[in-house]
Amino acid sequence: MMELVFALAVGILTASGVWLLLRPRTFQVIIGLSLLSYAVNLFIFGMGRLRIGAPPVLENTEAVDPALYTDPLPQALVLTAIVISFAMTALFLVVLLASRGLTGTDHVDGREDGQ
């Protein structure tokens, strides 16, 4: 059941993100991208399946039993993705501010529809 909740969560985050991605205002797109990156991060993280109480921090160092730990690989991927998505948000935000200043509009195309 936890899996279903997790899947629905990813779905709702995706849907909200996609909806915002298709909106005409730059700020909406930035929020949308952030929501979408939550969804994608969770998705990649889920690749290691959901395990409770099995963090990939080794307890005894002699004979390691991989079955005791959750998959560390998706976690490593997501960890860098979190930092990069911050960088991406920052870049887009600055581009959005500059574009708002230069074009006088916050439409994603730099001009209002029909102009």
Add this chain to the structure above:
Amino acid sequence: MSSGMPLLAIVALPFIGSLVAIFLRQNARNGAAFLAGTIAFCCMVLTGFQYRAVGRGGVLRLSVEWLPTLGLDFTLRMDGFTWLFAMLVTGIGLLVVLYARYYMSPADPVPRFFAFLLAFMGAMLGIVLSGNLIQLVFFWELTSLFSFLLIGYWHHNASARDGARMALTVTATGGLCLLVGVLLIGHIVGSYDLDDVLASGNRVRSSSLYLPALILVLLGALTKSAQFPFHFWLPHAMAAPTPVSAYLHSATMVKAGVFLLILLWPVLSGTEAWFYIVVSAGLCTLLLGAYAAIFQQDLKGLLAYSTISHLGLITLLLGLSSPLAAVAAIFHTINHATFKASLFMAAGIIDHESGTRDIRRLSGLFRFMPITATLAMVAAAAMAGVPLLNGFLSKEMFFAEAAAFHIDSLLDHSLPYFAMLASAFSVAYSLRFIHGVFFGPPATDLPRTPHEPPHWMRFPIEFLVLACLLVGILPAMTIKPFLSTAVRAVLGPDTPYYSLAIWHGFNEPLLMSVIALIGGIALYWALQRHLKKGIDGPPLVRHLKGQRIFERVLVTLSWKWARSLERLFGTQRLQPQLRLLVAFAVLAPLWPLYRQGLEAGSRPGTAFDPAFLLLWIVGSLCAIGAAYQAKYHRLAAMVLMGGAGLVTCITFVWFSAPDLAITQLLVEIVTTVLILLGLRWLPKRIETAGEGLTMGVRARVRRVRDLMLAVASGAGMTLVVYAMLMRPLPDTISRYFIENAYSEGGGRNVVNVLLVDFRGFDTFGEIVVLAVVAITVFSLLRRFRPAPESVAAPEQQQVQDAHDRASLDRAVGDTLADYLTIPAVIMQWLFPVIITVAIYLFLRGHDLPGGGFAAGVTMSIALVLQYMAGGTRWIEARLRIRPILWMGLGLLCAASTGMGAWLFRHPFLTSYFQYLDVPAIGKVPAATALLFDLGVFAVVVGATVLILIALAHQSIRNPRPARRAYTPTMQAVAKENA
């Protein structure tokens, strides 16, 4: 098989010469001509020497491995047939160079001309000597390219530019088809090597891919050899200087198509498809070309159509699939090259010396240039197929083959009649060329008074005409050995008996020849009245202009369709683009789903916890709320987004990912600060009352469509994620990482070991990206022009200042300064605490959750908090923060740690660790990975702080507003609300 080094020299020399010629001075006419002549001569002599090897049926080969795994080698190959062609290319090349030396005006950039000509010669030799099909196509396209450059040599001339473009478009498109065809052949045979392909004729012909391969190869060959319906480019190519027309567009390049057909004749010919396609294309071209040639008013136009017609004849012969016809085709290829090149050169001389090529204006030139006239007459007679000349011999063979029986069909039965008709046409246009130009009353209104050209300009014609005569009179003593070598190389054991004699007795071909000759003379006489009228172009088909159709197709393709496509998929507007992408991403998975269905996974689910459900109800509400509020209530949207982020963070904790949770939490904090800083410069968007009522129908449709897309993609993701989560985890490389994290990487936190050790190279890439982004943000903000609306102080600040001004005991700015006094003190006290936490996170990272990323973000939070507490000016007066230096040192640290491994002869980023005994603490692990992590830490601190500070600095920079780009009108506002 013997050494093929000379082959390499033959192909490479012209290219080298071309490179040298480019660097000659603009006016180095003699130098360039001498260079080109020498190279052509050397190539010819080198080729000539190879006859010893190929004359006895040998094959010369030179193979250099290039991409052996793909079956691509650089292979040069020469047999008897390609030897003959190489001799033709180099020999006529030499004569053309000599001719061009006198033809080209000193005012033209002659070295460029010779550079192109030499490069073309190299490319042509490349085609001829290629031993690999793909390599052949490469050189094939090169010839198209140099033909384009040569046709457009006088690029100030519009017709030259148009002709060049048309020739390139047609021949290069054909070349593209040829490439695909060759790939298909290579796929069937399993090799692109020409010898392998030639040995697998049966396999190719019986393959199911034979027909597509044949059609594609034929498209390449027929476009190159200007066959119907692609013939129209050749007459327009006549805008080129005449040496180019003589060389490329009659003797060599247009023969490349025919060459390819002969080369692949053993592989592709002999089927019905081959017969019908090749014979009908050849026959149409033969008749149409000859017919159109009669009515041309331009000398070169007449020759161009005649070339088309003769190429059609050769194609027709090849289509017949009989060995004797192939012999005739090879023979006629050589003969045509000799007489047509000399005729072109003669036309060039006439043009050069009299100033015009218009047959209507030319007349009676015989008395001005008797020698040239005589030479041209002999060559034209060869073209018409008059006995005792080489053209007669191959035409006889053609007639014999046309009369022979091949495939029982109407096409085959009618061939002899069409052959005679075309031959009569050729007699007529040859007569026209001679009679119209050299005889009749002397022309009076010529731009120049014609006279004989310099002797060396005429020499190439003399030489070629002599060849026509010698071959025509003494075939057995001149051409026979070479021809038989060539024929044997192509036909192998199928080589038929044929005799090259002038007199075969009274037989069918001779009768046909006589009829054609008499018919041609009669036709010319009958057409006198029509020709006198001086109408350009042939009657009946004058309006069927290939050029016009071509232009229209081109306009449709490259303008109308391109415009429609651009409208549909263009990048001008973001939303349709994204909509397409999302729609595709939603629809694409349906295909595998439809093919394979979806079955439930077998993995037992994790025990349900209502708290988790509750958590995500909150999280989902946050996400949906953020989506709902992002347009008008940005702050609310940001807070809600943060809520969703926190829920994500808790999810990470829940499912055993402490590292992710820490990082997510910290990044959430900096993201919030970042967006808050940004919001200051984003003018408010005011929601107007009753907006929903003014929304247009289109906007409603758009919203519904987007909502459907969003819901569909969300549902799709849910399905995919659920299906994935319910499947057992396959055995992946993760097992290796867990088992070896401690023994190899010296750390117990596997995620961190992965980041800084096993996958250190990826992490290195990540921090470089981070640094690049930070510097980009920084430089974007250096000349930041905010929107005019947000230049003034924010509303809240204005209220505060007004309050300060109203109160007697306050100075302006006091409220602002006192605003956060208590929190500011706490924040300042927290500074060392947070730094300690950062160091702690960093140091424990290798064994417990933490690490460079988390520590770096923590450290930057410590710094940013100080900015918030004290204000930018206050903090910068006390603490010099140099984020770029941080980033630089961090990158340097990470990179040099990685490179340190080189000192010990290990690959980049190999880590090393051991345990150190530190007094009072005990055994501590010390890994080089820690140094690398330090680099990561520094880069993350630097990048995050640089981004945030650059944005924060805008408040004290007093930036200039941007000029208003546009003023919203009432109409725009209404639309904007939609």
